[in-house]
Amino acid sequence: xxFSFTEEQTMLHESIERFVQSDYGFDDRQKNAAxxxxxxxxxxxxxxxxxxxxxxxxxADGGFGGGAVESSLMMEQFGHGLVIEPYLATVVLAxxxxxxxxxxxxxxxxxxxxxxxxxxxxxxxxxxxxRFNLADITTTATAEGDGYVLNxxxxxxxxxxxxxxxxxxxRTSGEQRDQDGITLFAIDPKxxxxxxxxxxxxxxxxxxxITLEGVKVDADSVIGExxxxxxxxxxxxxxxxMAVGSEAVGCMEKLYKETVExxxxxxxxxxxxxxxxxxxxxxxxxxxxxxxxxxxxxxxAMRMDEGYGPEAQKAISAFKVQIGKSGKFVGQNAVQxxxxxxxxxxxxxxxxFKRLTIIDTLFGNADFHLKRFGAL
Amino acid sequence: xxxxxxxHQAQAFIADHWPGPERLAHPSAYQLASARxxxxxxVAGWSTPHWPAQSSGAATSQLSWPKQRLYQWQMFCHQARTxxxxxxxxxxxAPLVMTHGSEHQREVLLPEIAAFDAHWCLxxxxxxxxxTAQPTRLHETPAGTYLQGEKRALADGLLMSTELPKDxxxxxxxxxxxxxxxxxxxxxxxxxxxxxxxxxxVANARxxxxxxxxxxxxxxxxxxxxxxxxxxxxxxxxxxxLSQSMLPEASSFGLAEQxxxxxxxxxxxxxxxxxxxxxxxxxxxxALQSLRALESRAxxxxxxxxxxxxPMPMLSLKAQELGQQIGALQLAxxxxxxxxxxxxxxxxxxxxxxPRGDASGETAMLTSxxxxxxxxxxxxxxxxxxxxxxxxxLGENPQAAEEPSRQS
Numbered sequence: 076x077x078f079s080f081t082e083e084q085t086m087l088h089e090s091i092e093r094f095v096q097s098d099y100g101f102d103d104r105q106k107n108a109a110x111x112x113x114x115x116x117x118x119x120x121x122x123x124x125x126x127x128x129x130x131x132x133x134x135a136d137g138g139f140g141g142g143a144v145e146s147s148l149m150m151e152q153f154g155h156g157l158v159i160e161p162y163l164a165t166v167v168l169a170x171x172x173x174x175x176x177x178x179x180x181x182x183x184x185x186x187x188x189x190x191x192x193x194x195x196x197x198x199x200x201x202x203x204x205x206r207f208n209l210a211d212i213t214t215t216a217t218a219e220g221d222g223y224v225l226n227x228x229x230x231x232x233x234x235x236x237x238x239x240x241x242x243x244x245x246r247t248s249g250e251q252r253d254q255d256g257i258t259l260f261a262i263d264p265k266x267x268x269x270x271x272x273x274x275x276x277x278x279x280x281x282x283x284x285i286t287l288e289g290v291k292v293d294a295d296s297v298i299g300e301x302x303x304x305x306x307x308x309x310x311x312x313x314x315x316x317m318a319v320g321s322e323a324v325g326c327m328e329k330l331y332k333e334t335v336e337x338x339x340x341x342x343x344x345x346x347x348x349x350x351x352x353x354x355x356x357x358x359x360x361x362x363x364x365x366x367x368x369x370x371x372x373x374x375x376a377m378r379m380d381e382g383y384g385p386e387a388q389k390a391i392s393a394f395k396v397q398i399g400k401s402g403k404f405v406g407q408n409a410v411q412x413x414x415x416x417x418x419x420x421x422x423x424x425x426x427x428f429k430r431l432t433i434i435d436t437l438f439g440n441a442d443f444h445l446k447r448f449g450a451l
Numbered sequence: 452x453x454x455x456x457x458x459h460q461a462q463a464f465i466a467d468h469w470p471g472p473e474r475l476a477h478p479s480a481y482q483l484a485s486a487r488x489x490x491x492x493x494v495a496g497w498s499t500p501h502w503p504a505q506s507s508g509a510a511t512s513q514l515s516w517p518k519q520r521l522y523q524w525q526m527f528c529h530q531a532r533t534x535x536x537x538x539x540x541x542x543x544x545a546p547l548v549m550t551h552g553s554e555h556q557r558e559v560l561l562p563e564i565a566a567f568d569a570h571w572c573l574x575x576x577x578x579x580x581x582x583t584a585q586p587t588r589l590h591e592t593p594a595g596t597y598l599q600g601e602k603r604a605l606a607d608g609l610l611m612s613t614e615l616p617k618d619x620x621x622x623x624x625x626x627x628x629x630x631x632x633x634x635x636x637x638x639x640x641x642x643x644x645x646x647x648x649x650x651x652x653v654a655n656a657r658x659x660x661x662x663x664x665x666x667x668x669x670x671x672x673x674x675x676x677x678x679x680x681x682x683x684x685x686x687x688x689x690x691x692x693l694s695q696s697m698l699p700e701a702s703s704f705g706l707a708e709q710x711x712x713x714x715x716x717x718x719x720x721x722x723x724x725x726x727x728x729x730x731x732x733x734x735x736x737x738a739l740q741s742l743r744a745l746e747s748r749a750x751x752x753x754x755x756x757x758x759x760x761x762p763m764p765m766l767s768l769k770a771q772e773l774g775q776q777i778g779a780l781q782l783a784x785x786x787x788x789x790x791x792x793x794x795x796x797x798x799x800x801x802x803x804x805x806p807r808g809d810a811s812g813e814t815a816m817l818t819s820x821x822x823x824x825x826x827x828x829x830x831x832x833x834x835x836x837x838x839x840x841x842x843x844x845l846g847e848n849p850q851a852a853e854e855p856s857r858q859s
Contacts, residue, residue, distance in 0.1 A: 078751030088756045148756060335843050350846055355839035362843060363765055370744035370761075393740045449733040 078373065080144075087141075088148040090125060095156035101423045104159055108279040112237065114160045123192030128166055131314070132174060136186050143314070143379035147321035147372050154325020157426060159279060164234030165189055167318045168311060169196030172242045176259055176299030176307035185240065185261065197238035199229035199285055200308060207439035209244075209308050210254045214287060216245035222293040223247070225260065225268075228286050235283025236273040238264055243287070247302050254305040259298035266290055278433040279426070310383050313391045316438045317372075317379060320391075320398045323434045324369045326427045327401060330409040331361040333424065337413055348412075357408050364401035371397050385451050392448040399441025402431035457520065461527050464497065469533045485534040489567035498536060499565045500524065502545070518750050522701055529704035539605070540564045540571040544626060547638070547686060551678040556640065560624075572643065572650075574602035574627035574663055575687065587629040587665060589637050589675075596670045598629055598639060602663040603653070622650065627665065628683070636683050638676040641668070688837050702770035703743040709777050710735055716784055724783075731780050738773045745769060762842050764834035771834075 080088075099118075107115040122128050130145050132138025139145070146167070153162065170189045173182060188194030205211035214227025225245050232241070241262050249256025264271065268290035271283040299307050335358050338349035348354055371394045378390040406428035410417035418425045435441060452460070468491040470484055492498040500516040516524070528536060545564050548556050563569040577586060577600070587600025606622050622643040631637050643650065647668035653660040678686060710732070717728055749761045839845045 078748060078757055080754070080756060085755050335845065339845070347846075352836070352839075355843070355845050356835045358843055358845065359835040359838040362838065363769065366761060366765060367741040367745060367769065370748045371741050373748065374740065374744040390740070393737045396734075396737045397741055445730065445733050445737065448737060449729060 077377070084145060084148060087130070087139075087145060088152070091127065091149055091152040092155075094121070094125075095152050095158070099156040099158065101157070101426075104157055105279075105426075108159050108275075113275070113279075113281040114237075119160050119192050122160065122162070123190070128162070128192055129190040131166060131170065132186055132190060136174070136182050137190050138186075143317050143376040144373075146314070146318055147324075147376045150318045150321035151325040151328075151369075151372070154322035154327075154430075155329050157326065157329075157423070157430060161195065161234040161237060161280070163315065163318055163322075164198065164238070165194070165196045167315050168198035168233070169238075169240060169242050171311040171314050172198055172259055172298060172307055173261070175310050176304065178299075181261070181295075181298065188240075194239050195234060195237040196240040196242070197232050197234045197283075198311065199232040199235070199241050199243045200312070201230045201232075202228065203230045207443045208252060209312060210257065210305055211252045212244055212246045212257055213251055214243070214245040216247045216258055216260060216292075218247070219291070222291060222296070223258075223260065225262070225287045225290040225292065228284070230284055231276075232283045232285050234281060235264075235271055235285060236281045240264075241269075241285070242298060243285075244304055244308055245287075249302075256302045257304040257308065258301050259304040259307060260292055260296045261298055262290060262292055262296060266292070276433065278430040280433075312438050313383070313388060314379070316391050316395050317375060319434045319437050320368075320375070320394050321372050323398045323402050323431055324365065324372050326431050326434075327361075327365040327368060327405045330405050330424065330427050330431075331358065331365050334358060334361065334409045334412050354412060357412065361405045361408050364404050368394075368397050368401045389448055389451040392444040392451065395439065395444040396441045396448060399435040399444070402435055406431045454520070458523065458527075461524055464491075464495065465527055465531045465533060468492075469531055471531060488534055492536065493566035493568075497524075498541070498567060499545075502549075502565070522746070522750055525701035526704045529701050530708065532705070532708065538567075538571075539573060540567075540569060540624075543573070543687070544571055544640075547626075547676065547678070548640075551676055551686070553673055553677065555673050556676075560640065563624075569624045570606065570622045571624045571626065572604040572606040572622035572661060572663075574604040574625055574665075576603045576605075577601060587627065589629040589631045589639070589670065591632060596672070596675075598627060598641075598647075598665045598668040598670055600629060600665050602627060602665065604650075604661045604663045606661060622661070625663070627663075628687070631679075635680045637679050638683055638687070639670050640674050640676065641670065645669070685841075701746060702766070702774075703739055703746055706742070706770065706773055706777060707739055709781075710739060713777065713781060713784060728780065728784055731783070735773065735776050735780060738769075738776060742766070742769050742773055762838060764837045765842075768834040768838075 098121075103115070107113075107118075126139055127149060129138035130141040130149060132140075134140040150162075166189060170186065173185050173189075177185065185194070189196060200209060202211065202213060204213065212227075214225065214229065216223040216225050223245075225243065227245060229243060232238075235241070241264050243260050243262055244257055245260060246253075246256055247258040262269065264285075268288045270286045270288070273281065273283045276282050298304070335349070338354055338358065339347055341348050349358075371390075375387070375390040375394040378387040381387070409424050410428055413422065413424050416422050416424070417428075439447070469488050489498070501521050525536070541564060545561060548560050548564075552560065560569075564571075574587070587598060587602060589596060589598055591597075604622075604625065604627075625639075625641050625643045625648070627639045627641060628636050629639065641648070645668055647666045649664040649666070651662045651664075653662050676683070713735075714732060717725065717732060745761060745766055748757065749763070749766060751757055
C-alpha cells in the first residue's frame with residue numbers, strides 16, 4: 076500500500092482539522108443538537124464555502140474529485156469533533172446514490188444543490204423487517220401511466236426531518252429479498268402521500284419513519300435503470316461504511332487520548348491513577364485498537380479507490396468488523412476509566428461512546444460483516 | 452537492478468538454499484538444512500541487508516536495500532517458512548553493539564552475528580519463584596570484576612525448535628545484565644563457556660530457556676557495554692530506537708500461511724462445530740488484515756497526516772495475539788488430533804497419525820514456530836509496559852522501576 080498523500084489531500088485534512096479544533100466546541104455541538112433543526116445551518120454553509128460538500132463528486136459535476144481516501148480523512152476529523160451536521164446522509168448517502176446511479180441530467184439537476192449546501196437530502200433504504208439486508212424490500216413501485224406509484228414504509232431514515240430530497244429504494248419486480256428488481260427513486264418529501272414521523276437518535280442525530288401511500292412520481296425520478304438499483308445501493312452503502320468507520324476512528328482517537336490525559340491527572344491512593352500498571356495496559360489496548368482501526372481504514376480506502384469490486388467489499392467488511400469490535404472496547408474502557416463521570420451528560424466521553432455504539436449498528440454490525448467477509 | 456528482477460533473484464535464492472519444512476520431516480534434517488541456510492545467507496551477505504555500511508567492515512553491510520525491499524525479503528522468507536533472520540542477536544545484540552559498543556566489541560561481535568556463527572542467549576530476567584533472590588551483581592575486587600547471581604535466560608531461536616538444545620545448539624555467547632556497586636544496571640557480553648557459568652536447559656513451550664548460575668564469573672573491562680542504568684534498560688526494551696536500520700518484520704505472511712492451512716482443514720470435512728469454527732476463522736482473518744495494514748503503515752514515510760510512526764512493539768504484540776488466536780483455533784479445529792505430539796512422532800520417524808495425512812502435525816509445527824519466533828520478539832519484557840511508557844507517556848510502573856528484571 077502506498078501511504079504517501081498528495082498535497083491536496085494533506086491540505087484538506089489540515090483545513091478540517093483546524094476547523095474542528097478551533098470552531099467546533101463540544102458545548103456548541105450540544106446546543107446545536109438540541110435545536111429545532113438539530114444542527115447549525117451556519118456550519119453547513121461553512122462546509123459548502125470551503126468545498127467540503129463537493130469532496131466526493133467529480134470535477135465535471137462541480138465537485139472536488141475526491142475518492143475514499145479524501146472521504147476518510149474528512150470523516151476522521153468529523154469524528155474528533157463529533158460533528159452533528161448531516162454530511163453522511165446528504166453527501167455520502169443521497170449524493171452517493173445519485174453520483175453512482177443518476178443520469179447526466181439528474182446529476183446536473185440534483186448535485187449542485189447538495190454541493191452548494193442549499194439542498195438537504197436523505198437515503199431511505201431500510202425497512203423494519205429487513206435488518207441489514209439491503210435487498211429485503213417490501214415497498215413497491217407500480218408502473219402507472221408515464222410514472223410510478225410508491226407504497227410502503229421506510230425505517231430510520233437519517234436526516235429525514237430536514238431532507239428536501241429523498242432517494243427511496245422500492246421493488247418494481249421480483250420477490251421480497253431478490254437483488255434484481257430494485258429501483259431507486261428521487262422523491263420530494265412534500266409530495267402527496269408522503270408522511271413522516273421524526274425523532275432524535277441516541278447519538279443526537281435526527282431520523283424519520285416514512286410512510287409512502289400512493290405517492291405518484293414521474294419516470295424522470297428513476298435513478299439509474301429500472302430494476303437495477305441494488306448495485307448502486309450496495310456501493311453507496313459501502314461508501315457510507317467507509318465514512319462512518321473513519322468517523323469512528325476519529326472518535327476512538329479522541330477517547331483514548333482524553334482517557335490517557337485524565338488518568339495522568341486523576342489521583343487515587345496518593346498518586347496519578349495512570350501509574351497503575353493494570354490501567355496502563357488497558358490504555359495501551361485502547362491505543363492499539365485505534366491504530367488497528369486506522370490502519371484498516373487506509374487499507375479499505377485504498378482498495379475502494381483502486382476500483383469497486385469484491386476485494387474492496389472484503390476490505391470494507393473487515394474494516395466494519397474491526398470498527399465494531401474496537402469501538403465497543405475503546406468506548407467501554409473510556410467510560411470505565413473515567414469512573415462515574417464517564418456517563419454524565421456534561422462530559423463528552425459518553426457521547427462519543429454513544430456515537431460509536433450507533434456506528435457499529437449502522438449499515439450492518441460486526442457479526443453481519445464478519446459473515447459477509449467470510450462469504451466474499 | 453529493478454524491483455521485478457530483484458524479486459526474482461530473492462525468490463531464486465530462497466529456492467536454492469531452503470528446501471521447505473515439508474521436505475524436512477525429521478528434526479535432524481531440519482537442523483542441518485537450517486545450518487546450510489544460515490551459511491548461505493552469511494556468504495551472500497543477505498543476512499544483514501539492513502545494516503548501515505559503516506557499521507562493520509564486512510561485505511554483508513553493503514546492500515543498502517530500501518525499507519520496502521527489506522520487508523519484501525522478510526515476506527518471501529515467511530512465505531517459504533525459512534528459519535528466521537531476525538534472531539535475538541540480529542534484532543537486539545547487533546543494534547546495541549553498533550550504537551554503544553566499543554570498537555573492539557564491534558569488530559569481534561558484528562561479523563559473528565552477520566555470519567550466524569554465534570548462538571546468543573539473553574540473561575535479562577531472574578528466577579521469579581525465589582522471593583529472597585537478589586539481583587545479579589557485578590562487583591569489583593583487587594583481582595578483577597566478577598558476576599554473581601542467577602538468571603533465567605532466553606536462547607536464540609536460530610533453529611526454531613521447542614526441544615531442549617543439543618550440543619551444537621548450546622549458546623556460545625550471553626548478554627547478562629547486573630547491578631554494579633553504584634547500583635547502576637550494566638550489560639556484560641560474555642562467552643557462555645566462561646568459567647563459573649552453568650547453563651541448565653528449562654523445558655518451555657515458547658522458546659528455549661536456560662537456568663543460569665553465575666558463580667564468581669570474571670568479566671574483562673572490554674566485555675562491559677558503555678551504556679548503563681535506565682538508558683540501558685530502555686535500549687534493551689526497545690532496541691528499534693537504537694537503529695533506523697532494523698529489519699522490518701513481516702509476521703503477517705507467516706501467520707497467513709497458518710490460516711491457509713487451517714481453512715483447508717476446516718473445509719475438508721463438515722461437522723457440527725464447523726460453522727462456529729469458521730466464524731472464528733473469519734475473525735482471525737480480519738485480525739490478519741489488520742496486522743498486515745499495520746505492517747504496511749510501519750513502512751510508510753512519516754509525513755502528514757501520518758506524521759507519527761507506528762511503534763514496533765505494537766506490531767509484535769498484535770502478531771503475538773494473532774498467533775495465540777490461531778493456536779487456540781488450531782487446537783479447537785483438530786479435536787482429538789490436537790493431542791499427538793507431532794515432533795515426537797517425527798523424532799522416531801513414525802509418520803503421520805491423522806487418516807488424512809500430516810495436516811495436524813504440520814500445523815502443530817507451524818504453531819510452535821510462530822510462538823517460538825514471537826517469544827523472542829521482546830525478550831521477556833512486556834510490550835504493553837513499553838508502549839505505556841514510551842508512547843503514551845504514562846510513566847514507569849513503580850514496581851517495575853524497582854525490579855526491572857522481574858517484569859516477565
